Amino acid sequence: MTTATATPAPHKRLARMLGTGAPVYALLAALLIVLAVTDIGFYEPDRFLAFVKRAAPLVILAAGQYLVIVCGEFDLSVGAIVTAGVVAAAEVYGSYPDAPWLLVAAGLLLAGALAGLVSGLITTRLRVPSFITTLGMMLILEGAVFYWTGGSPHGQLPQDFRQLGRGTAMGWLPWAVLACLVAGAVAVLLMRSDFGRTLIATGDNERAAALAGVRVHRARVIAFVLSGAAAALAAVLVGGFSGVSAQAGRGYEFEAITAVVLGGVVLGGGRGSVVAAMAGAFSLQALFTLLNLRGVSGALESTVQGVIVIAAVGIGAADFSRLRRRRRTHSPGGTPS
C-alpha cells in the first residue's frame, strides 16, 4: 500500500520511513522537549536512564502486544501474566529460598510462553475471538494466583532476583534498560525476518496470506507465545522494582494496547511498525512523568491521559485519511468518499 511507484522526493521518503508512526514520533519529541523545559536536570544521564528504566516493562509489553495486534488479534491477558509472574516468583522463593534467580526467571519466561501458547491455540484452533480467549485467560490467571496464595500474596523476592529490575550493570547502566534494548532489538529483527512479513500479511488479509502459503495459524500462535514471554519478562522487571503485590500488573494490558495504537498500529492488524509501538510506550511513560512533574494530582492524571490518548489517535486517524484521500484524487477513477 505505502510503496509508491515513482521515485519519491526526500520528504516523501522520510514520510514513508516514518509510516503511520509519524504522529507518535512527533508526540514523543514534543513530550521530551517539554520535559526538558519543565525539568532542567531531566537529561542528566542517570536521571534519563532512570526514566528509561521505568518505561522498560511497558516498552517490552508493547513490543509483545504489537506482534499480536499486527496479526489481527488482541492479548488482554498480559497484565494478568505480569501479576501472576510476580506472585508466582514470590511463592517459589517462599518454598525454595535458595533458588538461583536465573532459573526462576527462565521458569517464568517459559510459563508466560506457555500461557501465550494456550491462548494462541484456543484462538486459532477453536476459533474463539482472541478478545474472549485472552479475557478468559486473564480471569483464569488472576483467579488461580489468588486461589493459590489465599487472597493475599506474601513472601519476598531476594535481592539477586530483583537485581534485573533495580540493579545496574557496570555501575551505571540499569539492567532494565539493557533488557529493554535487547527485547526491542529482537522485536525489530523479528519483524524484518520472513516471519515478520508473514505476520503482517496475516493481519492484513488472512485469506490472501493463507493462499500465498503462509501458515497463518502457526504465525498467530507464535505471536501469542512471544507476547506471553514478553509479559513474563516484564514481570521480572516489575517484581524487581516494585516488589510483590497483587496489583503488580493491573491495567498493564490496556496501557500496552494504548501504547501500540498510539504508535499508529491499526487494531485489526496488517499495518504499523514495532518501533513506533515502542515509541508509543515511551510516549505514555513520558506523559506520566510530565504529569507528575507538573504536579497534576494523581487523580486528574488519568483524565489527562484519556484526553491525550483520544486526541493523539484521533489526529493520527485524521492525518492518515487525508493523505489517503489526496492520493486517491491523484489516481484516475478515484471515488470521492
Add this chain to the structure above:
Amino acid sequence: MTGTTLAPTPAVTSASRRRSRLADPAVGVWLAAGVVTALGWLVVAARGGDFLTQANVVGILQNCVALGLVAVGQTAVILTGSLDLSVAYLISLGTLVAATTMEDGSVLTAVLAVLALSAAVGLANGLIVTGLKVNAFIATLGTAFILRGWIEDNYTGPAGKVSASFQHLGYDRVGPVPVSVFLLLAVAAALWLITRRTRFGHHLYATGGDEHAARLSGVRTRRTVIAAHVLCSLCVGAAALFLAARLGAGAPWAGTEARYDLESIAAVVLGGTVLAGGRGGVAGTLGGVLVLAVLDSVFNQLGVDPFFKNVVRGVVIIAAVALYARRGSRRPA
C-alpha cells in the same frame, strides 16, 4: 428459571427465517442456562442442599439485574461493530451522582441527572468513534480514563445518601419477584423491540454487518453508531440507578469492582452476539447473563473459593464461545 420463557420466543421465530432454530446461539444459550441450572440443582442436591428454593431463584434473578442492564446496552453497541469499555466507570460515577443529588434534591432530579450524564457520555463516545475515527476500543478506554480521573478527583469514598423512597427500587418485591427484575425486563424488552422491530434496529444490524454496504444503501451509519452508544450509556445509567438504590449511597468502586466492562462484553458474546457486529441480539444476551448468574449461585451454594470461581468462569466463557465457533464452522451461514 421462572424468567426463562419470557423473552426469547419471538426472537427465535424472527431469526429462524435465516437459520434453523437450534443453530441460533440465542436458543443455545438458553438451553445452556437450563442445563447449567439442572446440573447445579443435581450437584447441590447431592451435597444435601436445595438449589431451586424460591429465595435462591429470586437471588439469582436479582443478581442478573445490574450486569443484565449493562449487557443489554452493550449488545446494541456491539451489534454495530463498536464496543464500550467505559461502562464500569460510568456506573461508578452514576451511583455517585445519583446519591449526591438525592441528598439535597428530589429523586426525580437525581434520576434525570444520571440519565443526562449517561446520554452525554454515550454521545461523546459515539462522536469520538465516528467523528474522530478513533477505534472504539481506544475511544471508550480513553473516556473510561477521563471518567476515572473525574471520580478520583472529586470523591474519595462512598458519598451521598439515597433517599428511602428510592431504595424501594433495590429491595421491594411484587409477590416473590424483585421490582428491579421488572426494570431489567422492561429495558430488555424495549431494546429488543428497538433492535428487531424498528427501522433503526435494522440499521444497527446493517451497520455492524457491513458498514460500507450499509452506507451505500442509504443508512446513515454514523448516526446509527452514535445512537447505539447513547442507548448503551442510558442502559448503564439505569444500572447505576439500581446499584445506587441497592447500596444506599454512591460508591466509586461500584462499577469497577465487578468489572462490568469486560463482564458485560463476555455476557454479550456468551449470548451469541458476534464481536465484529451484525449478528446476535438482546435475547441471547439475557441468556448469557443468566448463565453467569446461575453459575455464581451454584458456586456460592457449594462454598467454592471465590478466586477459584474466576478460574471456572474463564474456562466456561472460553468453552462456550468455542462451541459456537465450532457449530458456526460446520454450518456456514
